[in-house]
Amino acid sequence: MNDRVSPVNGQRYAIKFNLRMPSSSAWNGRFFMMGGGGTNGALGDARGPLPGAGQTENALSRGFAVVSTDSGHDNATNNDPNDGGTGSFGRDPQARRDYYFDSYDHVTQAGKLLVQRFYGKTAQRSYFVGCSEGGREALLMAERYPTYYDGVISGAPNLSAIRSSTPQNLQDLAKLARDSGIPDSNGLPSIHKTYSDADIQLVSSAVLKACDALDGLKDGMVGHPQACTAALVRPELDRLICSGAKGTNCLTAQQVATLSEIMAGTFNSRGQRIAWEWSWDAGIGGSANGAVNQGWRSWFLGAFGGAVSNSLKLFSSNLAYVAVTPPPVLKVTEIPNWWLNYDYRSLSADPVVNYPASGIYTDAPGVIFTAYGAGDEFRNRGGKILAYHGLSDPAIPFAGTVKWFEQTQAKTNAQDFVRFYPVPGMNHCVGGPATDKFEMLTPLVDWVEKGIAPNAITAEASNPAYFAAPNRSRPLCPFPAVPTYNGTGNVDSAASFSCR
Numbered sequence: 001m002n003d004r005v006s007p008v009n010g011q012r013y014a015i016k017f018n019l020r021m022p023s024s025s026a027w028n029g030r031f032f033m034m035g036g037g038g039t040n041g042a043l044g045d046a047r048g049p050l051p052g053a054g055q056t057e058n059a060l061s062r063g064f065a066v067v068s069t070d071s072g073h074d075n076a077t078n079n080d081p082n083d084g085g086t087g088s089f090g091r092d093p094q095a096r097r098d099y100y101f102d103s104y105d106h107v108t109q110a111g112k113l114l115v116q117r118f119y120g121k122t123a124q125r126s127y128f129v130g131c132s133e134g135g136r137e138a139l140l141m142a143e144r145y146p147t148y149y150d151g152v153i154s155g156a157p158n159l160s161a162i163r164s165s166t167p168q169n170l171q172d173l174a175k176l177a178r179d180s181g182i183p184d185s186n187g188l189p190s191i192h193k194t195y196s197d198a199d200i201q202l203v204s205s206a207v208l209k210a211c212d213a214l215d216g217l218k219d220g221m222v223g224h225p226q227a228c229t230a231a232l233v234r235p236e237l238d239r240l241i242c243s244g245a246k247g248t249n250c251l252t253a254q255q256v257a258t259l260s261e262i263m264a265g266t267f268n269s270r271g272q273r274i275a276w277e278w279s280w281d282a283g284i285g286g287s288a289n290g291a292v293n294q295g296w297r298s299w300f301l302g303a304f305g306g307a308v309s310n311s312l313k314l315f316s317s318n319l320a321y322v323a324v325t326p327p328p329v330l331k332v333t334e335i336p337n338w339w340l341n342y343d344y345r346s347l348s349a350d351p352v353v354n355y356p357a358s359g360i361y362t363d364a365p366g367v368i369f370t371a372y373g374a375g376d377e378f379r380n381r382g383g384k385i386l387a388y389h390g391l392s393d394p395a396i397p398f399a400g401t402v403k404w405f406e407q408t409q410a411k412t413n414a415q416d417f418v419r420f421y422p423v424p425g426m427n428h429c430v431g432g433p434a435t436d437k438f439e440m441l442t443p444l445v446d447w448v449e450k451g452i453a454p455n456a457i458t459a460e461a462s463n464p465a466y467f468a469a470p471n472r473s474r475p476l477c478p479f480p481a482v483p484t485y486n487g488t489g490n491v492d493s494a495a496s497f498s499c500r
């Protein structure tokens with residue numbers, strides 16, 4: 001819908017959506033929208049995947065009517081290498097607005113109308129489920145459109161790209177670039193060579209030494225994130241500094257200093273925080289089963305053995321076009337250097353100041369691209385939010401979601417309608433040495449429809465290689481409760497733990 005040609009860059013844009021409806025007899029009376037990912041532009045198959053459920057089980061198979069959208073641009077066609085590549089939609093004010101919020105409004109309304117026409121009655125309940133950008137969309141629906149959905153699941157929400165990935169990645173990359181030595185074959189800093197896979201394993205082991213036991217059990221998992229501070233981890237890292245030449249069993253002082261600086265978050269030249277800190281967690285390694293690239297390395301560095309550093313492209317290609325107003329006009333190949341020269345040190349501590357509306361771009365990214373916590377209308381009509389976030393998420397800082405939860409709690413009585421579940425060891429949405437397989441739709445539906453508030457949610461390790469026992473399970477606990485070993489019973493079974 002809304003098919004049109006952009007007056008800014010001549011590209012054709014439309015909001016595509018995919019709606020799948022079970023037969024009348026199979027329909028459970030509910031509507032379900034799938035969140036997107038990254039900067040979207042890909043139309044997901046509207047089956048509503050539920051990673052923690054059975055292999056063939058999804059929202060559609062459970063009887064939900066399911067809708068998805070590309071959010072108003074198509075990466076396959078809106079992809080001019082001389083104009084930002086897949087980020088170029090950000091130059092068209094309406095395509096940008098569709099990505100921020102408009103498309104989800106239109107698609108929800110269209111989807112619900114088609115459901116009503118097809119079944120002859122309206123959906124009784126509606127749910128929105130997403131992770132990363134989809135996690136942002138879930139919170140957006142609860143905040144901006146409080147009457148549309150009765151319950152949302154928000155994983156690793158990109159709730160403040162302005163306050164996390166944008167300036168943060170700039171500063172992190174600049175720090176790594178500073179240490180990287182010789183340029184790669186593209187003439188860019190060899191960031192991928194700054195830490196070997198073995199180096200990152202050393203960091204993970206240092207984190208475990210400092211923090212594993214803080215939750216009451218040495219089990220290779222940091223179950224008490226609030227207690228695992230930089231002050232505890234740094235001495236363990238310092239103990240790893242090479243006394244002589246750099247070897248595989250030690251780190252250079254520069255490596256320790258740079259990593260510590262990155263993990264602390266981003267500050268401007270006045271010393272004000274402009275992005276959240278990263279959490280110290282064992283999942284920074286993500287090593288078992290050869291899965292190193294699932295973790296920190298894949299987001300920050302790129303493969304050590306690769307010819308070029310892919311991290312610059314990974315971080316920079318799209319955000320320039322949706323965070324900065326007006327957006328630059330750059331060839332895709334020019335974007336990494338544009339980022340490296342971006343003056344993040346002069347940014348304000350207030351993202352609203354940094355990214356104001358400008359000219360034809362009438363939505364201020366600093367306002368619209370920041371989540372503030374769902375308000376009274378959503379709560380008062382019985383809306384519920386389940387949020388989760390991996391402690392080792394290398395794309396979006398866990399600390400930002402903690403902040404969001406605390407702000408929401410301060411504004412309302414958040415436990416009334418929000419539960420937030422930290423996932424120790426988990427990387428971005430999934431992966432890492434974690435019990436990262438869990439199903440939150442059933443608890444959410446029970447909360448919304450039966451008033452049964454969720455407490456512990458059982459999670460299993462999706463990758464059997466990470467732990468000695470391949471089917472380790474743990475309770476995920478509503479923040480700030482910590483999964484705590486009861487002192488007896490199988491240490492690989494969630495049944496031996498309580499949320500305390």
Ligand SMILES: [Ca+2]
Pocket residue numbers: 211212213214215216217218219220221222223
């Ligand atoms: Ca532990």
